[in-house]
Amino acid sequence: FASAHSTGRVTLFDRRKADESLPTSRDTSRRSVKMAALRRESAQPLGARHTPSTLLQITDSGAAVNALSFCADGSRLAAVTADGLLGVVEMLSERLLFRLQAYYGGLLCCSWSRDGNYILSGGQDDLVSVWSVRRRAVAARALGHRSWVNAV
Numbered sequence: 001f002a003s004a005h006s007t008g009r010v011t012l013f014d015r016r017k018a019d020e021s022l023p024t025s026r027d028t029s030r031r032s033v034k035m036a037a038l039r040r041e042s043a044q045p046l047g048a049r050h051t052p053s054t055l056l057q058i059t060d061s062g063a064a065v066n067a068l069s070f071c072a073d074g075s076r077l078a079a080v081t082a083d084g085l086l087g088v089v090e091m092l093s094e095r096l097l098f099r100l101q102a103y104y105g106g107l108l109c110c111s112w113s114r115d116g117n118y119i120l121s122g123g124q125d126d127l128v129s130v131w132s133v134r135r136r137a138v139a140a141r142a143l144g145h146r147s148w149v150n151a152v
Contacts, residue, residue, distance in 0.1 A: 002077055004065035010079050010087075012054045012094055054094040058087040067109045071116040076133075078119045080107035086121055086131060098136050103127060111152045122149025 003011045058065055063083035070077050076097070077089040084102035089095065105124030112119055118139060119131045128142035128149055 002068050002070075004068050004079065006064040008057060008059040008062045008065060008081060008083075010056045010058055010065055010068065010077070010089065012056065012077075012089070012091070014052055014054075014094075056089060056094070056096055058096065058099070059083055059085045063106070066107060069110045069112055069119070071112040072114055073116065076112075076116065078110045078112060078121075080110045080121055080123070082106040084123065084125075086110065086119065088119070088133065100131060100136065100138075102129065103141070108148060109151050120152040122152045124148050128152055 001013050003013075005011065058079045059081045061083045063081045063085075065079050065081050067080050068077060070091075075091055077091060079087045079089065081087070084104070084106050086100045086102070086107060088097045088099075090097050102121070102123055103125045107121050107123035109123070110119055110121045117133055119133060121129050121131065122145075126145045126147060126149065128145070129138055130140040130142070131137070132139040
């Protein structure tokens with residue numbers, strides 16, 4: 001799963017990479033949890049450590065990430081930001097593939113086509129934009145909305 005943040009970042013969580021759990025104990029005081037975490041980290045060689053989460057910066061301006069959408073097969077994630085960027089993340093490599101800029105203003109919502117070839121976005125430009133993932137460009141724009149597009 002993923003979470004969007006007001007700092008322009010997206011956190012990806014992958015349960016398949018979950019850290020070994022902390023030792024179970026009735027003692028949940030802050031000190032015992034901290035010590036268990038320190039023991040767990042020091043027991044693993046540096047190269048073997050991993051984390052179940054990855055933090056990606058979608059926009060350099062620090063504008064909020066307003067919406068996220070996974071494609072049907074879960075291999076890619078679309079993120080739209082308050083400064084008008086559409087970012088596409090490849091989930092397997094956990095890297096930002098590309099970013100595209102809206103016509104005007106911020107983007108508020110996004111959704112994938114069923115085949116994963118297109119992303120629809122709506123925003124403050126009063127447009128629904130259809131983005132071609134393969135071409136990494138706008139394929140079409142739907143005009144005629146009288147206000148911000150909040151859902152697609």
